[in-house]
Amino acid sequence: MGEVSRGARALVICPDIRGQSYELDAQSRLEEAKGLALAIGIVIAEAFVLPVRQVKPNLLFGSGQVDNIRIQCEQEEAELVVVDGSLTPIQQRNLEDKLARKVIDRTGLILEIFGERAATAEGRLQVELAHLDYQQSRLVRSWTHLERQRGGFGFLGGPGETQIEADRRMIRQRMSQLRKELEQVRKTRALHRARRGRAPWPVIALVGYTNAGKSTLFNGLTGSDVMAEDLLFATLDPTMRAIELPGVEKAILSDTVGFISDLPTQLVAAFRATLEEVTGADVIVHVRDMANPDAAAQKQQVLQILTDLEVIDAESGVSEIPILEAWNKIDALAEERRAELVEIASHDDKTVPISAMTGEGVEHLLQRIDALLTQDSRTYAIELAAGDGMRSAWLHQHGQVIEEQSIDRDEGPVRQLSVRLTPKEFGRFSAL
Structure with a gap:
């Protein structure tokens, strides 16, 4: 054969x-x-x-x-x-x-899809680990790729594939090595997240069932060219780009792998690190394909995975991270259904009907994201030394300076500012 x-x-x-x-x-x-x-x-x-x-x-x-x-x-x-x-x-x-x-x-x-789609070193590690885990009981394909560079994953063939029995011990050793490398990747990602936590930019994570239109929305918002075909699992590696919002000078938008029902356990474990980006987000945008008849079941799958990632509390069903639903593909709906969704969303500030393809509703979505990111903002009275240009520039860049005046004090001139900031931003400013 x-x-x-x-x-x-x-x-x-x-x-x-x-x-x-x-x-x-x-x-x-x-x-x-x-x-x-x-x-x-x-x-x-x-x-x-x-x-x-x-x-x-x-x-x-x-x-x-x-x-x-x-x-x-x-x-x-x-x-x-x-x-x-x-x-x-x-x-x-x-x-x-x-x-x-x-x-x-x-x-x-x-x-097989994961093997073809994974674009980064981390994605390839995760795919290979899942592939080995799945195949170790089957031993029906070549494992020559463990000893030398190979051209592809082994179900549908590729360069370097021949039908030979694999050595179980070699597979176990390779799996052990991969787990160590992945653990290092996770630590590195955690460090990156910690660094972003100290940085002045909030993170917005796009999540959703596979093929819901996340990558199309991501490309529209960032002008990026991330793969956005009408294919399941078009995105495997989280991709990040900077975007501007009305009240936030800069935010990081993250596009994640699509969720799917009955994802095999080997893949859930292997791709956990990829999904962990979501746990460090400031806002989660759940992109839903409202033209799909199974939209409700798909939503439950996504919420279940967010619960597994401990983003949503299992007992209360509440998420500490604000979740906004983008009801995508309204351009593909019948007029009556579309009007019905628009009416429902008008009474719910956590849902926004959009078409990532045509751009309809996307501006409103950005306004809602902006409102969530700045909802805890309050006005702080801050006093700076007249020569403290660095901290003054930071406040102008990252906050909304409502009022500013110079005052002469006995110890010298100072600047008094009235600045609107989120508590998170104020904490970052205080650490400067």
Whole structure:
């Protein structure tokens, strides 16, 4: 059985297992599976939901169903079968034998996407760790990349891939090394966050379900060219850019990886550091795709991950970091639904209808972010020595100077300023 490359024709199968509870209905899960397959350049020959009355430990599907899948593969000239579910190593191997084709499950598919999308050294470390964790029980692909530079991750093939058995000990050693390197990355990121905490600029984190439009909004706000295709998982590494707001001279906007339902546990652990950027934010903007029929279920997934990251308190459901919902893609809604959302949002200062694509509502979103960042502002009376140009310039740059006057004192002239600052900014000023 040869390697399968991008452009491979595939059958996408969504098992609907009797008695198993799912966040989304079968058709929505199938659509998401198709989106995942398209994101890695797979050509979908056929996609369907397959009811499973009873899980077969050796194949997942019944033998008759497997025969039908093989026939469909032949009819559709499909060289790959994507199963939108979790396959055990034995099920995967047996299905490959029975179908005489490559078979990958949901975790393998997401890992393949992550392997292609990860752009930074940290992203690559995280992907490789998750990949090894997933593959160590399977040992069905080459691990020559552990000894030399390789061209890609190993499900759909790439330069340097040959089919040889891996040495478990080598995999464990490599995983141990990766964990140490990732721990160092986390410490470095924590230091960066601490440094930003001392810096005068607040951080705004964009979060949301994958493909909700975060990167499109990010590009529109920053004039950046971060990858923003209509693909699931278009962004994996947090990207940061500076933006200006009416009452804040400078803020840092952070674009994060998209969330997804049933993210395999190996990936949750491996990508924790990427999502940790959110925990250091001053404001979180939850970008929602309101044109998606599963928008409500997707929102719950995002809130659950924010709870797992301890951004939202598990007991009270309250977040210490203000969360603003950007109701995106209103340009894709029917007029009646759009008017309904605009009406709801007009009575809720935590929601803003927008279209990241057309720019509609984005100015209002920026005003709301600005209001959240400056809501704790108060006026401070500050007295400076006449020659203290550095601290005076800082106040003019980072605060709103309402009044300023010079006064002659016995010990010399001083400047009295009335300045509007947030407590955080005042704390930074006091440390100067």
